[in-house]
Amino acid sequence: MSTFFVLLILFFGFLITFQIAKASEYVGVLKGEKKNFEQNNRVNGFLMIVFLVLGLIGVYWCNEMYRGKILGESASKHGEQIDTMLYITIAITGVMFVITQILLFWFAYKYQYSEKRKAHYFPHDNRLEVIWTVVPAIALTVLVGFGLFYWFRITGEAPQDANPIEVTGKQFGWIFRYPGKDKTFGKKYYQNISDKDNNSLGLIWDDANTHDDVVVGNEMYIEVNKPVKLIINSRDVIHDVGLVYFRQKMDAVPGTPTTLWFVPKFTTEEMKKKLGNPDFEYEISCDQMCGRGHYTMRGIIKVVTHEEYVLWLAKQQPNYAQAFPDKSPAGPAAPVKTDSAKAAIVTPAPAVTASVATK
Amino acid sequence: MSNEATLHGHPEVGISHDAHHGEHGDHHHQSFITKYVFSQDHKMIAKQFLITGMIWAIIGGLMSVLFRLQLGYPDAHFQFLEDLLGSKWAKGGQIQPEFYYALVTMHGTILVFFVLTGGLSGTFANFLIPLQIGARDMASPFLNMLSYWFFLTASVVMMSSLFIETGPASGGWTSYPPLSALGDASEGSKTGMDLWIVSMALFVVSSLLGGLNYISTILNMRTKGMSMTRLPLTIWALFFTAVLGVLSFPVLLSGFILLLFDRHGGTSFYLSDIFLATTGKALPNEGGSAILYQHLFWFLGHPEVYIIILPAMGLVSEVLSVNSRKPIFGYMAMVGSLFAIAILAFLVWAHHMFVTGLNPFLGSVFVLLTLLIAVPSAIKVFNWLTTLWRGNIRFTPAMLFAIGFVSTFISGGLTGIFLGNSTLDIPLHDTYFVIAHFHIVMGVSGILGMFAGIYHWFPKMYGRYMNNTLAYIHFWITLIGAYLIFWPMHYEGLAGMPRRYLDYSNWISFNQFGGLNRFISTVAMIVFAVQLLFVFNFFYSIFKGRRVMTRNPWDATTLEWTTPIRPGHGNWPGEIPEVHRWPYDYAKDGRDFIPQTEPLGSNENEH
Numbered sequence: 001m002s003t004f005f006v007l008l009i010l011f012f013g014f015l016i017t018f019q020i021a022k023a024s025e026y027v028g029v030l031k032g033e034k035k036n037f038e039q040n041n042r043v044n045g046f047l048m049i050v051f052l053v054l055g056l057i058g059v060y061w062c063n064e065m066y067r068g069k070i071l072g073e074s075a076s077k078h079g080e081q082i083d084t085m086l087y088i089t090i091a092i093t094g095v096m097f098v099i100t101q102i103l104l105f106w107f108a109y110k111y112q113y114s115e116k117r118k119a120h121y122f123p124h125d126n127r128l129e130v131i132w133t134v135v136p137a138i139a140l141t142v143l144v145g146f147g148l149f150y151w152f153r154i155t156g157e158a159p160q161d162a163n164p165i166e167v168t169g170k171q172f173g174w175i176f177r178y179p180g181k182d183k184t185f186g187k188k189y190y191q192n193i194s195d196k197d198n199n200s201l202g203l204i205w206d207d208a209n210t211h212d213d214v215v216v217g218n219e220m221y222i223e224v225n226k227p228v229k230l231i232i233n234s235r236d237v238i239h240d241v242g243l244v245y246f247r248q249k250m251d252a253v254p255g256t257p258t259t260l261w262f263v264p265k266f267t268t269e270e271m272k273k274k275l276g277n278p279d280f281e282y283e284i285s286c287d288q289m290c291g292r293g294h295y296t297m298r299g300i301i302k303v304v305t306h307e308e309y310v311l312w313l314a315k316q317q318p319n320y321a322q323a324f325p326d327k328s329p330a331g332p333a334a335p336v337k338t339d340s341a342k343a344a345i346v347t348p349a350p351a352v353t354a355s356v357a358t359k
Numbered sequence: 360m361s362n363e364a365t366l367h368g369h370p371e372v373g374i375s376h377d378a379h380h381g382e383h384g385d386h387h388h389q390s391f392i393t394k395y396v397f398s399q400d401h402k403m404i405a406k407q408f409l410i411t412g413m414i415w416a417i418i419g420g421l422m423s424v425l426f427r428l429q430l431g432y433p434d435a436h437f438q439f440l441e442d443l444l445g446s447k448w449a450k451g452g453q454i455q456p457e458f459y460y461a462l463v464t465m466h467g468t469i470l471v472f473f474v475l476t477g478g479l480s481g482t483f484a485n486f487l488i489p490l491q492i493g494a495r496d497m498a499s500p501f502l503n504m505l506s507y508w509f510f511l512t513a514s515v516v517m518m519s520s521l522f523i524e525t526g527p528a529s530g531g532w533t534s535y536p537p538l539s540a541l542g543d544a545s546e547g548s549k550t551g552m553d554l555w556i557v558s559m560a561l562f563v564v565s566s567l568l569g570g571l572n573y574i575s576t577i578l579n580m581r582t583k584g585m586s587m588t589r590l591p592l593t594i595w596a597l598f599f600t601a602v603l604g605v606l607s608f609p610v611l612l613s614g615f616i617l618l619l620f621d622r623h624g625g626t627s628f629y630l631s632d633i634f635l636a637t638t639g640k641a642l643p644n645e646g647g648s649a650i651l652y653q654h655l656f657w658f659l660g661h662p663e664v665y666i667i668i669l670p671a672m673g674l675v676s677e678v679l680s681v682n683s684r685k686p687i688f689g690y691m692a693m694v695g696s697l698f699a700i701a702i703l704a705f706l707v708w709a710h711h712m713f714v715t716g717l718n719p720f721l722g723s724v725f726v727l728l729t730l731l732i733a734v735p736s737a738i739k740v741f742n743w744l745t746t747l748w749r750g751n752i753r754f755t756p757a758m759l760f761a762i763g764f765v766s767t768f769i770s771g772g773l774t775g776i777f778l779g780n781s782t783l784d785i786p787l788h789d790t791y792f793v794i795a796h797f798h799i800v801m802g803v804s805g806i807l808g809m810f811a812g813i814y815h816w817f818p819k820m821y822g823r824y825m826n827n828t829l830a831y832i833h834f835w836i837t838l839i840g841a842y843l844i845f846w847p848m849h850y851e852g853l854a855g856m857p858r859r860y861l862d863y864s865n866w867i868s869f870n871q872f873g874g875l876n877r878f879i880s881t882v883a884m885i886v887f888a889v890q891l892l893f894v895f896n897f898f899y900s901i902f903k904g905r906r907v908m909t910r911n912p913w914d915a916t917t918l919e920w921t922t923p924i925r926p927g928h929g930n931w932p933g934e935i936p937e938v939h940r941w942p943y944d945y946a947k948d949g950r951d952f953i954p955q956t957e958p959l960g961s962n963e964n965e966h
Contacts, residue, residue, distance in 0.1 A: 003439045010888060014891070014892065014895065017829070017832065017892065018829070018892075018895065018899075020828065021826050021828035021829040021832070021896075022826065024827075024828045025826055025827070025828065025905065028827075029905075037753070040754065040827065040831070041752075041753060041754050043831075044754035044759060044831065045752075045754060047835060048762070051835075051838070051839070055842065058842075058846075059846070062846060062847060062850070066847070066850035066875075069850065069854060069871050069872070070850055070853040070854045071853065071854055071855060079786075081782070082782055082783065082785060082786055085780070085782045085783055086777075086783055086786075086853075089776060089777055089780065089783060092776075093773040093774070093776055093777070096769075096773060097769065097770065097773050100740060100741075100744065100769045101766060101769060101770075103744050104743075104744055104747070104762065104765055104766055104769070105762075105766070107744060107747040107748050107750075108747060108752060108754075108762050111683070111747060111748065111749060111750045111751065111752050112752045112754065113751050113752055113753050113754075114751065117751045118751065118946065118949075119683065119684040119685045119749065119750045119751040119945060119946035120685065120748075120749035120750070120946065121685070121686065121945070121946045121947050121948075122685065122686070122688060122745070122748075122749065123686040123687075123688065123689075123690065123943065123966045124688060124689045124690065124691070124692070124966075125688075125689075128741075128745065129689050129692050129738065129742075132737060132738060132741040133734060133737075133738055136733060136734050136737035136738075137734050140730045140731070140733050140734065140776070143730060143776060143780060144726060144727055144730050144780070146782075147726055147780035147781065147782045147783070148723050148726060148727075148781075148782075150782040151719060151722065151723060151726070151781045151782045152719060152723070154782065154785065155719035155722070156719075170634075170636060171544065171635075171636055171637075190632040190633070190634050190641055191641045193634040193641055194639075195636065195639065196639075202634070202641075232716075235632075235633070235634050235636075236537065236541075236544060236633055236634060236635055236636070237535075237536075237537045237538040237541070237544050237633075238535055238537070238538065238649055240714065240789065242789075242855070242857060244786070244854070244855030244868050245868070247785060247786040248785060248786075249714045249785050249786065249788055249789075250714055250716065251714055251715045251716060253649050253650060253715065253716060254537060254630075254631055254632045254633050254649060255630075255631030255632040255633075255645070255646075255647065255648065255649070256631075256648060256649070256650060256716060257716075258715070258716030259716075277867070279867055280867060281867055283866060283867060283868050285855075285857050285866065285868070285869075286857070287788065287789040287790070287857045288535075288789060289460070289530060289531040289535070289538065289859045290538060291460075291538060291544055291545045292456040292457050292460065292545065292546070293456065294456075294460075294859060294860065295456070295859070295860035295861050295862055295863075296865070298865065298866065
């Protein structure tokens with residue numbers, strides 16, 4: 001019913017607007033075409049300047065209003081460089097924006113039709129044209145220069161000591177793999193993938209390197225202030241690992257692994273305090289359209305201290321042990337220093353407890 | 360090919376008959392079918408393109424209203440949606456994910472291809488090329504007619520995909536495989552995707568037939584004295600647009616054909632290492648590259664945005680000059696910058712792919728080439744500004760839209776400098792910043808340019824004027840609304856908010872914009888309603904608008920205004936006029952304007 005009323009109101013709105021428009025056309029004919037034209041021209045000329053002034057105020061106001069809602073301080077070292085680049089670009093384009101918009105609407109207002117004015121025959125001027133070829137070219141050279149300088153730093157090789165983690169996207173979630181104690185990812189083949197046999201990545205069990213690989217879903221732990229290198233894969237369609245607070249993004253392409261690396265600056269706990277938001281989490285958003293659940297494809301990154309990281313990794317059961325609970329287990333997953341600390345923590349997974357015991 | 364040869368088969372427009380044509384057009388009898396349906400008159404074909412494009416624009420716009428409703432009110436239940444669309448697409452009055460993705464996919468495809476390519480180039484290339492270069496029709500009126508009918512067939516196929524059980528294509532207007540290749544990965548990738556590919560293939564055929572015709576007409580059929588440097592900028596722009604289309608659409612078609620093979624032929628061009636959870640099976644395909652499709656797609660996809668914006672630039676250049684009563688500033692620089700943009704258009708496609716794992720060095724080359732485009736764009740903007748400077752400006756509706764175009768082109772162009780720089784593309788890629796950027800610079804600017812063209816040439820098309828008051832309302836609400844819709848989206852993008860999400864409420868990083876999204880949705884609906892006002896004005900004015908009483912209502916110099924008020928097929932009743940000067944002699948030697956047909960005075964220099 002309310003829909004019907006909305007449509008009815010809309011219809012009458014149209015009708016009234018149309019009648020006014022038609023009436024004004026008749027009035028225009030009565031007033032004389034010239035007078036009518038001059039009046040309309042003045043109104044529109046005035047609106048040009050109104051639009052300019054209100055528009056610029058609106059832009060300023062919008063900036064003030066949303067300043068706090070866009071991303072704050074970057075949580076990665078790469079992000080700092082990206083933010084610097086962003087500010088340089090905003091400054092240069094902002095100046096161009098204000099100057100050109102003012103000129104456009106100011107000229108429109110200033111040079112509106114007047115009987116007294118004669119348009120100025122001014123077909124070209126080589127000097128002016130050289131100026132506005134060269135000046136933008138210089139500004140762009142600066143932007144390209146800064147941009148590429150940062151680009152190569154960000155996309156360059158990851159440091160040797162970076163922790164490698166494999167990230168695999170699937171419809172609609174994330175799978176993370178840690179190389180385990182041997183620091184080597186075991187081989188995998190997509191034909192081996194089987195969710196029901198607990199082999200979500202298709203690891204090849206004949207390769208002993210897979211036996212200590214830890215595979216977890218949805219939550220990824222990384223160490224603060226330590227470079228981390230993500231090796232990104234997809235199991236089905238193209239996804240994208242979007243890390244807003246680290247200012248990073250990389251597609252997950254089936255059959256073609258990609259990489260990115262960064263150094264997280266703050267732990268999740270620190271960010272909670274910084275942002276005053278107790279619910280804060282570093283989220284992984286899928287940034288490449290991947291099907292019906294695209295908008296729900298959320299992963300979490302827990303940035304933790306070195307100790308917490310070691311502890312967490314120690315608690316994880318290798319995928320091999322999950323897939324073959326009865327087989328002889330392959331040993332603990334992570335470099336663990338004290339067996340006693342570990343044994344105390346590892347309670348839920350009997351296979352791992354057993355493995356610790358045998359060790 | 361001369362005019363006579365081309366038109367030989369059409370005695371009703373043959374030159375020998377021209378002398379008999381009266382001021383009021385064609386005395387020869389044409390049946391309804393040959394005049395309005397299977398017409399070979401470029402003016403009628405232009406109107407067919409325009410009206411088909413307008414119908415598509417309404418449908419595409421309505422889709423955006425639907426998904427804005429979802430984005431503004433993700434929790435609300437709109438019972439009328441379920442009544443209208445059924446419980447599969449709008450269960451409980453809420454738009455379902457598949458349907459949301461189908462809507463955004465169709466909105467993009469329709470607006471980019473069917474409205475801003477078919478509707479914009481199709482209309483104005485057909486209408487203006489013969490009229491402004493002084494030809495009686497296109498080089499091949501028959502191919503021209505086929506071009507429209509292929510376009511309409513493509514439209515019918517695309518439209519029919521909306522009504523099939525599994526729904527239309529829903530993998531985004533770019534249709535990246537493997538998502539678009541695998542029916543098991545997405546409902547929309549079943550029959551809907553096949554229809555999408557077929558429709559797009561037909562569209563490419565239409566575009567090629569049209570484009571080849573435009574190029575050959577412009578190169579071969581200019582009237583006496585109409586050298587290339589005496590062409591109005593509209594024609595230059597349409598020429599480069601056609602060249603871009605002819606060179607890049609075939610690449611897109613090849614990409615689609617490979618996709619079709621992957622879908623049904625068991626090939627592995629784009630597919631490799633895929634396991635689908637829905638079926639629990641791994642596919643046999645190995646060795647393909649999903650990125651290959653993106654290269655093929657964007658090799659058209661990027662020129663495509665210039666295919667959209669160049670005609671708008673041409674129309675705007677003409678309208679600005681006519682209504683400032685001044686020559687366009689820097690004619691040769693304008694042509695040169697169009698040429699530069701057309702060349703660079705082919706060399707920048709991979710800037711859509713900075714985060715696909717592209718080699719960073721290759722990425723840097725594309726950064727350089729992409730930002731180079733800003734130089735010719737800046738030249739154009741400054742030349743438009745200088746055209747206004749010390750003019751004597753008449754704010755006709757067309758002029759308002761042309762000024763609006765320059766404003767949005769600046770705003771959207773500047774944000775392109777952000778996205779073209781790979782460093783900044785990392786955080787901004789596939790966020791609302793991109794949506795804001797391309798909607799302002801391509802969508803809004805393209806459509807404002809199109810409106811400028813429609814208002815300016817409506818008197819030539821139908822011999823009547825559109826209602827000015829409605830046009831003024833239309834302009835101001837559209838311009839203000841466009842900024843209110845798209846400006847705030849930049850901030851959402853700077854917050855990293857990803858595009859193509861239908862509900863942000865579960866995300867800690869992106870749920871702070873609920874109020875803003877409601878605001879944007881409300882403005883979008885108002886702006887859409889005002890477009891309907893335009894549509895009404897358009898059709899009402901065709902039949903009831905104020906009649907045009909003079910041949911040259913805007914006091915313009917170009918050739919189309921030397922034809923009768925309602926020209927018949929063949930355009931000029933007598934000889935085609937000869938051209939003696941460039942098209943921008945406004946305010947020269949103390950005269951308001953000098954038509955192109957007027958010979959140079961004894962002591963007059965060409966500009």
